[in-house]
Amino acid sequence: MSLLVAQDLGKRFSSGGRTVEALRDVSLSLAAGETLGLAGASGSGKSTLARILTRLVPADGGSVRFAGEDWLALSGADLRRRRARMQMVFQDVSGAFNPRATVADALDDPLRIHAVVPKGERPREIEALLDRVGVPAAYAGRAVRDLSGGQRQRVAIARAIATRPALIVLDEAVSALDVSVRERILHLLATLQEERGIAYLFVSHDLAVLRALSHRIAVMEAGRIVECGPAGRVIADPQSPAARALIRAVPRLLPQESKESPDGR
Numbered sequence: 001m002s003l004l005v006a007q008d009l010g011k012r013f014s015s016g017g018r019t020v021e022a023l024r025d026v027s028l029s030l031a032a033g034e035t036l037g038l039a040g041a042s043g044s045g046k047s048t049l050a051r052i053l054t055r056l057v058p059a060d061g062g063s064v065r066f067a068g069e070d071w072l073a074l075s076g077a078d079l080r081r082r083r084a085r086m087q088m089v090f091q092d093v094s095g096a097f098n099p100r101a102t103v104a105d106a107l108d109d110p111l112r113i114h115a116v117v118p119k120g121e122r123p124r125e126i127e128a129l130l131d132r133v134g135v136p137a138a139y140a141g142r143a144v145r146d147l148s149g150g151q152r153q154r155v156a157i158a159r160a161i162a163t164r165p166a167l168i169v170l171d172e173a174v175s176a177l178d179v180s181v182r183e184r185i186l187h188l189l190a191t192l193q194e195e196r197g198i199a200y201l202f203v204s205h206d207l208a209v210l211r212a213l214s215h216r217i218a219v220m221e222a223g224r225i226v227e228c229g230p231a232g233r234v235i236a237d238p239q240s241p242a243a244r245a246l247i248r249a250v251p252r253l254l255p256q257e258s259k260e261s262p263d264g265r
């Protein structure tokens with residue numbers, strides 16, 4: 001059974017007398033424990049889709065079923081409670097944290113809000129989360145803004161897994177990082193997925209990044225999904241001009257290194 005099914009999502013933005021159709025009839029599905037990579041040129045609608053799925057912006061039309069529920073119909077306390085099951089990590093996580101927040105504060109918030117563990121166990125849980133993402137426990141008292149970009153992303157991942165989500169939406173989550181730091185974070189994400197069965201919707205303009213993690217890749221162009229298939233197939237044998245253009249932008253792409261799963265997902 002699918003963990004998430006989005007159907008016919010649409011979104012228009014109006015600004016300065018101009019209307020942009022950011023999403024047109026977008027449908028996709030995601031299985032538990034699966035990574036769907038979402039590729040596309042700048043402005044193709046990737047972030048809008050990520051923001052609609054995470055309920056940061058409303059859709060104009062369409063539906064989303066998540067974990068068996070009508071996700072777009074949830075509101076108020078019901079939505080707040082269910083948010084524990086769908087978390088997100090963005091490119092610039094500094095904006096997501098209170099600038100003065102310590103690492104411990106940033107992790108304590110979701111544990112408290114979602115009552116993940118009893119109050120007395122929260123300090124130990126924070127330690128375990130930091131350990132899991134490879135941040136030394138001694139960093140707990142530091143301000144998030146004083147961390148390196150890679151460490152901040154590790155804390156953002158720790159915060160995302162704190163509520164034991166079924167799905168994490170990652171929007172350009174490794175794009176600002178150096179290549180070696182990026183590779184270690186991608187490895188961490190892959191390991192967490194194996195351990196916990198978390199599904200990822202991984203948004204990136206960089207197909208090389210998507211190839212490292214994705215079982216399937218969907219390609220967007222001008223608000224539509226123009227191609228979707230097993231990661232290895234999309235990279236080795238792209239069917240759409242949009243996918244071909246993205247591949248041309250990354251000359252080192254080698255299809256045989258794709259992490260496509262044995263059942264062809």
Ligand SMILES: Nc1ncnc2c1ncn2[C@@H]1O[C@H](COP(=O)(O)OP(=O)(O)OP(=O)(O)O)[C@@H](O)[C@H]1O
Binds near residue numbers: 022040041044048
């Ligand atoms: N709040 C907004 N107001 C007006 N237009 C918007 C808004 N958000 C997005 N858009 C427009 O919607 C379209 C899709 O934008 P979106 O950010 O989803 O694309 P993207 O594929 O994520 O691009 P990028 O990779 O550059 O982030 C673009 O034309 C963008 O200018």
